[in-house]
């Protein structure tokens with residue numbers, strides 16, 4: 206009898222220890238959040254971000270203040286994070302390739318939880334959508350059919366305006382897709398709660414918001430949080446001194462919106478939009494962030510209401526940064542700090558409740574192994590050099606050591622990359638961020654089947670000294686005083702990420 210009771214108690218405890226995961230994603234959200242204020246970001250020219258819900262989550266999370274995406278574009282960044290491997294392994298550098306076709310049949314983060322008995326449910330934008338990029342949201346990753354907000358019309362999918370503050374009468378009649386997604390997430394949480402609470406089956410619920418991606422569409426009231434007179438112009442509306450041309454992106458996707466197209470802006474280096482347009486775009490972007498923040502709050506509140514808060518891990522990340530007129534640049538498709546720096550935070554009940562802030566360098570490939578460890582699943586093995594045929598492995602590191610010591614140095618550099626094509630030549634910009642510097646080289650790139658850089662054929666280099674130049678306004682790569690340190694960084698960059706982190 207006593208034995209039986211002991212066994213019963215033991216197993217009940219084991220079952221309850223299975224933590225759920227709420228996996229939140231936002232599209233194109235740079236770390237323009239209250240929780241990130243201070244240090245060199247965001248710069249003082251921005252008004253205080255109104256993000257009470259994400260700030261509250263940050264206060265009970267491991268907040269990664271220096272997390273870097275592996276490529277500043279949706280599909281490559283997401284494919285990398287979700288497979289735990291870098292773009293040179295997924296071979297996904299654009300919006301039209303699917304890692305299972307060009308990289309390998311890799312086990313994804315949600316798929317790994319599914320394989321470990323979790324109920325995995327996904328909605329909104331997690332994988333890049335569509336047939337080409339993900340065979341419609343990578344069905345194999347999910348326990349039940351994927352959910353997308355069906356609404357096709359309206360401002361979200363229109364090219365007429367780069368931003369729209371939707372009046373109440375309109376969004377009440379035609380709900381915005383992100384509102385629909387938040388409502389759906391709440392409904393799903395209610396459905397999966399009983400089995401999770403009884404210990405029958407834990408859940409992994411993934412919710413990808415579509416904003417603040419262009420067009421910046423949001424509920425009108427969020428505009429009032431940012432009075433026009435409080436919006437400033439960037440203090441560096443020009444390209445960095447001595448920037449190689451290859452570093453530049455002509456923000457063509459912003460220029461296709463009707464209101465911007467009418468300005469006839471060329472997207473050329475050191476040209477910009479009229480001041481009022483710059484300010485309106487900035488204001489609308491901030492408003493869209495605050496709008497998403499409110500929806501995050503609603504979904505997290507439901508975890509509390511359902512009594513799931515103390516047993517559910519919550520991760521939040523934005524898939525890359527965004528330039529808001531800094532450098533005269535817009536959108537994300539570059540290797541600048543503003544493009545590759547993105548928000549990431551992880552709440553682990555019982556472990557991060559008092560809030561842990563780290564300024565150590567971290568990378569988006571680290572999230573997969575971190576969530577696996579936080580949930581107590583079998584850790585992922587490190588990937589060998591050629592992991593094409595390996596279903597499950599990681600090219601990042603678990604961030605759990607930062608929970609016990611936020612000053613622990615996990616890696617010496619964070620790596621990102623961005624491809625360019627010039628006059629028919631393929632180029633790959635490789636960049637690394639150390640504590641004090643950003644260093645970038647733009648070698649020619651051999652595409653399939655080898656996917657390798659040709660370091661003997663360089664189209665430019667950039668070196669920014671963040672201690673004196675956090676905005677990256679002066680490229681020091683060609684300054685003789687910097688040549689010794691440039692040589693060191695060049696060697697680290699060419700050796701690659703494996704030499705800058707412990708296996």
Ligand SMILES: *[C@@H]1O[C@H](CO)[C@@H](O)[C@H](O)[C@H]1NC(C)=O
Pocket residue numbers: 310312596
């Ligand atoms: C990919 O791997 C999954 C198991 O993770 C398997 O079910 C599927 O058949 C594989 N697909 C291909 C094309 O090999």
Ligand SMILES: *[C@@H]1O[C@H](CO)[C@@H](O)[C@H](O)[C@H]1NC(C)=O
Pocket residue numbers: 358359360363365
């Ligand atoms: C966009 O503009 C076209 C042409 O003027 C118009 O027919 C359409 O209704 C507009 N769409 C939205 C969402 O405003």
Ligand SMILES: *[C@@H]1O[C@H](CO)[C@@H](O)[C@H](O)[C@H]1NC(C)=O
Pocket residue numbers: 252253429430431432435
């Ligand atoms: C706008 O700026 C003024 C002056 O700096 C400040 O007092 C006020 O709080 C700001 N308003 C908002 C909503 O941030």
Ligand SMILES: *[C@@H]1O[C@H](CO)[C@@H](O)[C@H](O)[C@H]1NC(C)=O
Pocket residue numbers: 443444445446447474475
């Ligand atoms: C852009 O403007 C900056 C600052 O005036 C200047 O140093 C730089 O050379 C310009 N770049 C180009 C390509 O014109």
Ligand SMILES: *[C@@H]1O[C@H](CO)[C@@H](O)[C@H](O)[C@H]1NC(C)=O
Pocket residue numbers: 467468469
């Ligand atoms: C843009 O170009 C069109 C056609 O050349 C011209 O009619 C229009 O006035 C131009 N707009 C601006 C803002 O320069």
Ligand SMILES: *[C@@H]1O[C@H](CO)[C@@H](O)[C@H](O)[C@H]1NC(C)=O
Pocket residue numbers: 512515516
């Ligand atoms: C979570 O809270 C519920 C009710 O408040 C309690 O019964 C349960 O033991 C708690 N679980 C953990 C893991 O703390």
Ligand SMILES: *[C@@H]1O[C@H](CO)[C@@H](O)[C@H](O)[C@H]1NC(C)=O
Pocket residue numbers: 591592593594595
């Ligand atoms: C990597 O491994 C796969 C088999 O898993 C093999 O087909 C491929 O040729 C290898 N690639 C290289 C560059 O060795």
Ligand SMILES: *[C@@H]1O[C@H](CO)[C@@H](O)[C@H](O)[C@H]1NC(C)=O
Pocket residue numbers: 627628630664
């Ligand atoms: C492309 O052509 C431009 C103008 O002729 C030149 O400056 C640039 O170096 C070329 N780029 C490549 C990759 O050949």
Ligand SMILES: *[C@@H]1O[C@H](CO)[C@@H](O)[C@H](O)[C@H]1NC(C)=O
Pocket residue numbers: 670672673686687690
């Ligand atoms: C980078 O800037 C800091 C602060 O101005 C300076 O102390 C340091 O020497 C600079 N680095 C190099 C290599 O000149």
